[in-house]
Amino acid sequence: MPRNTPGPRSGPQTPEPGPGPQTPDTRGPAAPRGYRAVFGLREFRAVFAAHLLSLLGVVVSELALIVLVYDLTASPLLSALTFALGTLPYLVGGTLFAGVADRYPARRVLVTCDLVCAVCVGLMVLPGTPVAGLLVLRCLVAAVSPVFTGTRMAALTDILGEGELFVLGRSLLRIVSQGSLLAGFGVGGVLLTVLSPRGAITITVATFLCSAALLRFGTRDRPAREGGGAGLLRESLSGARLVLGHRRLRALMLLFWLPPLFIVAPEAVAAPYADEIGVGPAALGLLMCAMPVGHIAAELYTGSALRPRTRERIVLPLAAAGLLPLAAYALTPGVAAAGVALMVAGASSAYVIGLDQWFVAEVPEELRGRAMTLLTAGLMTLQGVGMALTGLAAEFFPVHRVVAGAAVLGTLCLLPLVAEVRRTAPVAGSRTEVRDGEDRQVPHG
Numbered sequence: 001m002p003r004n005t006p007g008p009r010s011g012p013q014t015p016e017p018g019p020g021p022q023t024p025d026t027r028g029p030a031a032p033r034g035y036r037a038v039f040g041l042r043e044f045r046a047v048f049a050a051h052l053l054s055l056l057g058v059v060v061s062e063l064a065l066i067v068l069v070y071d072l073t074a075s076p077l078l079s080a081l082t083f084a085l086g087t088l089p090y091l092v093g094g095t096l097f098a099g100v101a102d103r104y105p106a107r108r109v110l111v112t113c114d115l116v117c118a119v120c121v122g123l124m125v126l127p128g129t130p131v132a133g134l135l136v137l138r139c140l141v142a143a144v145s146p147v148f149t150g151t152r153m154a155a156l157t158d159i160l161g162e163g164e165l166f167v168l169g170r171s172l173l174r175i176v177s178q179g180s181l182l183a184g185f186g187v188g189g190v191l192l193t194v195l196s197p198r199g200a201i202t203i204t205v206a207t208f209l210c211s212a213a214l215l216r217f218g219t220r221d222r223p224a225r226e227g228g229g230a231g232l233l234r235e236s237l238s239g240a241r242l243v244l245g246h247r248r249l250r251a252l253m254l255l256f257w258l259p260p261l262f263i264v265a266p267e268a269v270a271a272p273y274a275d276e277i278g279v280g281p282a283a284l285g286l287l288m289c290a291m292p293v294g295h296i297a298a299e300l301y302t303g304s305a306l307r308p309r310t311r312e313r314i315v316l317p318l319a320a321a322g323l324l325p326l327a328a329y330a331l332t333p334g335v336a337a338a339g340v341a342l343m344v345a346g347a348s349s350a351y352v353i354g355l356d357q358w359f360v361a362e363v364p365e366e367l368r369g370r371a372m373t374l375l376t377a378g379l380m381t382l383q384g385v386g387m388a389l390t391g392l393a394a395e396f397f398p399v400h401r402v403v404a405g406a407a408v409l410g411t412l413c414l415l416p417l418v419a420e421v422r423r424t425a426p427v428a429g430s431r432t433e434v435r436d437g438e439d440r441q442v443p444h445g
Helices: 035-039 042-073 076-084 089-096 106-125 131-160 164-194 197-218 232-244 247-263 270-276 281-305 308-321 324-331 335-362 365-394 399-423
Strands: 430-435 438-443
Touching: 035 042, 035 164, 042 076, 042 106, 042 131, 042 164, 042 197, 089 131, 089 232, 089 365, 106 131, 106 197, 131 164, 131 365, 164 197, 164 281, 164 308, 164 335, 232 247, 232 365, 247 308, 247 335, 247 365, 247 399, 270 281, 270 399, 281 335, 308 335, 308 399, 324 335, 324 399, 335 365, 365 399
Parallel strands: none
Antiparallel strands: 430 438
């Protein structure tokens, strides 16, 4: 998220006590660089481990809950609704409760969110919980998630600073998120062969509790970013108004949101497409894995091999052209060709590393938690909308044309947005601040 020009604020070169970021000493010839430097920080290791545990737990519980609801109701609609409820409440939670991320100390917010999720999942395990109760609890967990994620993103700037370490730390968390999609469903499937759905869900309670313990005892207690004089709802909505009312931030936010809206199309209709080209479940699994594999490989390369300035230079070209490989679906490709197209499209997501640099440099510190929460909420919501719209279109048009059409339509939407991001780029030596929804260029000290 930091940006090279103007240079972002960086943390001290040696660990010091206090609330500021801790940056490892990089003056020695053998000092760790890249991702190794990020893992050299004890607080980040705690955040990383908590992220990994909670992600695996969430993925396993999602799969188990879908199976449980289907076992109780024999209703494909309710089973699908259970999955959809994982993304739809993000918009509500991320908009109405975003003020929590700045109003209260980050560690307290993160631990509380984990405990709330543990309680909700624990209630799902109770044999007497009805299906309606399961769906309500699923919504509560999903509504808490954007607050947790936004607070953690903002807290990373305290732990890692706004510079290179923050960008690489965010990158590692994204890589873990993509990897969880590959490993989590596999682990969940194995667990469901030896445990009941409720038994598998019980594991998620433990992962949330372990995550809470890691964050409570592995990170520092830093003060809140704001005093919180206004009401929580007003503060949350005010933050959204300030972010979306600011031309540069709005353009950057949309550049995070729009590509995922369209790039989910092939995953949303992967099963119908496999049926269309006459392949079985094994080939379907390969198609589902291709895009995350491309994303992980490209992000690792971008974070470890490219300099910050180079990452910034590739943001707009990758964002503008990243969907075009999916246009190959117009030719109804086989598994191998479709897999290559999906991997290349997934690799284009590496533009987010440079975009992170720009975004964190634009957001004032006192607004950072709300901005990050809104970013997460919009991202997850639009992915769910993209899946729903893709499925709707596939009811009326051949699947391969739907995916190709999403690639073309998405590219046409992104081109003017990329031009807007380029137009709003600040001049060297200045930094844009957000005050009352106005753009003001002030010297960056």
